[in-house]
Amino acid sequence: MKHFLDITRETCPMTFVKVKLRLAKMDAGEQLEVLLNEGETLENVPRSCEEQGYKVLSVEPTDNQQHLILIEK
Amino acid sequence: MSKTAVDKKDISIVCFSGEFDKMLAAYTIATGAAATNRKVTMFFTFWGLNALKKERGRKSIGKDLLSRVFNWLMGGRNNLPLSRLNFGGASPKLMGGMMRKNNVAQLDELMEAASELGIRHFACEMSMNILGINKDDLIDDVQSVVGVATFLNESEDAHIIFI
Numbered sequence: 001m002k003h004f005l006d007i008t009r010e011t012c013p014m015t016f017v018k019v020k021l022r023l024a025k026m027d028a029g030e031q032l033e034v035l036l037n038e039g040e041t042l043e044n045v046p047r048s049c050e051e052q053g054y055k056v057l058s059v060e061p062t063d064n065q066q067h068l069i070l071i072e073k
Numbered sequence: 074m075s076k077t078a079v080d081k082k083d084i085s086i087v088c089f090s091g092e093f094d095k096m097l098a099a100y101t102i103a104t105g106a107a108a109t110n111r112k113v114t115m116f117f118t119f120w121g122l123n124a125l126k127k128e129r130g131r132k133s134i135g136k137d138l139l140s141r142v143f144n145w146l147m148g149g150r151n152n153l154p155l156s157r158l159n160f161g162g163a164s165p166k167l168m169g170g171m172m173r174k175n176n177v178a179q180l181d182e183l184m185e186a187a188s189e190l191g192i193r194h195f196a197c198e199m200s201m202n203i204l205g206i207n208k209d210d211l212i213d214d215v216q217s218v219v220g221v222a223t224f225l226n227e228s229e230d231a232h233i234i235f236i
Contacts, residue, residue, distance in 0.1 A: 013105035014178045017186045020108040048109045 001026075006035045007045075008066055015041045016048050023054060023073055031057070032071045042067050083112040085228035087235045091120025093153040093165040093180070099236040100183035107190035114231065115187075116224050117215075118197035122204065124150050124180075125196060125211045140205030150180070188214050195219045195227070 005022050007015045019034055026032065036045055046056045049071050057070040084106045088099050099115070107113045117125050126149040128134060133141040155164040172179060178186070187194075194214045201207065201218055208218050219227075 009176050011175065011177050013101050013108065014182065014186065017104045017108040017190065021186070021189055052110045 002031045002033060004033045004035075007041065008035055008037050010041075012040060012044070016045050019045055019049065019071075020052075023049075023071065026073050028073050030073055032073070034069050034071065035062070036067055036069065038065045038067065045069070046071075081230055081232050083114075083228075083231035085114045085116065085224070085231040085233045087224075087233065088115055088117045088121030088124070089119050089235060090156065091123045091147075091153060092156040093168065094156050095236045096121075096124050096153060097180055097183065100180065100187055102234070103192050104183055104186045104190060107187070107192050112231070113187075113190075113192045114195065114224075114227050115192060116195045116197065116219075116228075118200045120147070122196060122200055122206070122211070123147050124153060124184075125194065125215055126150065126206070127210060127212055134210050135205035137205055140203075144204060144206065153180075184214075193227075195224065197221075197224075 003022065003026060005019060007018055010018060015036065019032070023032060034045065036042060042059075046059055046069055050056055055072040057072055059067055059069045061067050084102065086099050086103055088096065103113045103115055126134075129149040129151045131145050131148040131152060133145040135141040135144045152162065153165060154162065155168065158164055169179060193216050196208070196211055196215050196218045198218045198220050208215060
C-alpha cells in the first residue's frame with residue numbers, strides 16, 4: 001500500500017519527525033511518498049531514512065523547488 | 074560494558090533551566106535524535122519541572138505555604154521565560170508568533186511528538202521535594218520520579234547534555 005505525506009510546510013525537526021512517525025505506523029513493504037522542499041530537508045530526510053534501514057527508491061524534483069521521494073519500509 | 078565516547082549514539086538531556094528557548098532546543102534535539110533511531114532520555118530538574126506541570130498557568134500547588142508561593146511565582150508551561158530579553162514575559166509570546174509565521178513547531182507540538190516517539194521523561198526527586206509537588210502534579214508522560222543514581226545508570230551509554 002502506498003501512503004502520502006506532505007512536509008513542505010514543516011521545518012526541522014518536524015520534517016523528519018513526521019516522516020519517522022508515519023513510517024512507524026506502516027507495515028514492512030509498504031511505501032511512503034513524501035513531498036518536501038529543497039535545501040535542508042532534501043539533504044536530511046532521505047539520508048536519515050537510509051541510515052535507519054529504509055529504502056529510498058526515488059528522488060524526483062517537481063515544479064516549484066519541491067521534491068517527491070519514495071521510501072519503502 | 075560501557076561504550077567508548079565514539080560509539081555512543083544515545084542522548085540524555087538534563088532540562089534544568091526551564092527557559093522557553095532552551096526548552097525548544099532540548100525538544101528539538103530530543104525529537105531529532107529519536108526520529109533518527111537514537112534512544113533519548115530527558116531528565117527534568119529544578120526549573121525544568123515547570124514545563125511538565127499539568128497546570129499550565131500560575132497555580133499555587135505545593136505541600137506548604139512557601140512551596141505554594143514558589144510554584145505560583147514560577148508558573149507552568151505557559152510562563153516559561155526567555156533566557157534573554159524576557160521583557161516581563163512578553164518575549165515568549167512574541168517568539169511564539171514569530172515561530173508560527175515561519176512554520177516552526179511550537180513547544181506543545183514538539184512535546185507531543187516526543188511522547189509519540191517514545192522519549193522517556195524522568196523527574197528529579199530532589200527538586201520535587203523542594204517544590205513540594207508530586208508525580209500527580211506532572212503530565213502523564215513522566216515515567217517516574219528518580220534520583221541522580223538512576224539518571225546516571227540510564228545514561229551510561231549516552232551523551233549527556235545539560236540545557
